Amino acid sequence: MKALQDLQLFVRIAAAGSLSAAARQLGLTPAAASAALKRLEAELQAPLFVRSTRSLRLTAEGEAFLSHCRQALQLLEEGREAITQGQGTVRGPLQISAPSDLGRQHLLGWLDAFQAEHPQLQLRLQLSDRLARLHREPVDVALRYGEPPDSSLVALPLAPDNRRVLCASPTYLAHAGTPRHPGELAQHNCLTFLLADELYDRWRFWQDGRELAVTVQGDRSSDDGEAVRRWALAHRGIAYKSALDVADDLRAGRLVALCPGWQTEPAPLVLVCASRRQLSLAVRRLRDDLLQRCGALSAGLPAALPG
Structure with a gap:
């Protein structure tokens, strides 16, 4: 098992570019992580990283070993999964990346309930609107709005009919006026979003x-x-948000949907993984749970919502 942990650590270091960050992810001290890496390099009789005071980068030997290491860990996980599926038990670590707003508002509570049903599951949640690199980072599945840019990824729909909502608070509208046509947005303060440094x-x-x-x-x-x-x-301005993100605010009247009669941009929520081999029992059960919860959240939206 120590050899397996050394391989897991190596993959984490390669993804994070940092020994200390990988150690934190695995609950190790930096000294223990450094010793494990040295042990692995000694066994392979090859350096895996070029070290500097600020970062690590893979050597040519490390690059070659990394792909084999990932395949080996994947095969071991599939073997463990074959046993747990036969037992019908959801167990082991599940690493999830999710958008910040949906994650903090809804997913935290949903995952609490899911884990209560599957107490042998260990969840590792990354909340960020940055798109996780599923082929390189230690993430099993990601929840994302829109179709994934990489067609090689597997995308399973969670809320295929979700759309964006143009919305603002009643206080803002009372002060600045209510736009009835999208062209009137030029007279309003619009709250914009950055993705990968693109406005x-x-x-x-x-x-x-x-x-x-x-x-x-x-x-x-x-x-x-x-x-x-x-x-x-x-009350700072007008936002163009996913309907799932503002469902509770619209229902409670904290935000108001604008420009009725205009169809808004689609924003389907999908569960993404690197390959179908990663559709483990835990992932399939999670997908079924989230599909039901997203449907219930969408059903609670106002009937007159644009789109």
């Missing part, structure tokens, strides 16, 4: 089959979706 400031709408793209402006933007929603709740 998402071109909002699209449809009516009678015709598309209208509006370039918006505002005094603040963030790469964190939760920050954008909080600004809208604090």
Whole structure:
């Protein structure tokens, strides 16, 4: 088992680019992690990383060994999964990446309930709107809005009909006026989102089959979706958010959906993994659970919601 842990550590270091970060992920001290890496390199009789004071990078030998190491760990996981599936037991670690706003608002509670049903499961949750690199990072599955840019990934729908909602608080609208047409957004403070350092400031709408793209402006933007929603709740401007993210706010009247009669951008929520071999019993059970919960959340949206 110590050899298996050394392999797991090596893969984590390669993904994180940091020995101390990988050690934290596995609950090891930096000294123990360093000793494990030296032990593995001694056994292989080859250096796996080039070390500097600030970072680590793989050597040529490390690059070659990494792919084999991942395959070996995957095969061992499949063997363990074959045993647990025969027993019908969900167990072991499950590493999930999810958007910040959906994660903090809903997923934390949903995962609490899911883990209560499967007490032998160990959850590791990464909340970030940055797109996880599933082929390189230690992530089993990711929840993401929109179709994955990499067609080699496996994407399972959780909320295929989810759309964006143009919304603002009643207090903001009382002060700045209520836009009835997307073209009126030029007169409003719009709260924009950054993804991979790209500003998402071109909002699209449809009516009678015709598309209208509006370039918006505002005094603040963030790469964190939760920050954008909080600004809208604090009466700072108009947001263009996933309906799942603002479902509770719309239902409670904290936010108001704008521009009825205009269809908004699709924002399907999908569960993504690197390959079908990663569709373990835990992942399939989680997908079934989230599919049901997203459906219930969507069903609670106001009937007059645009789109």
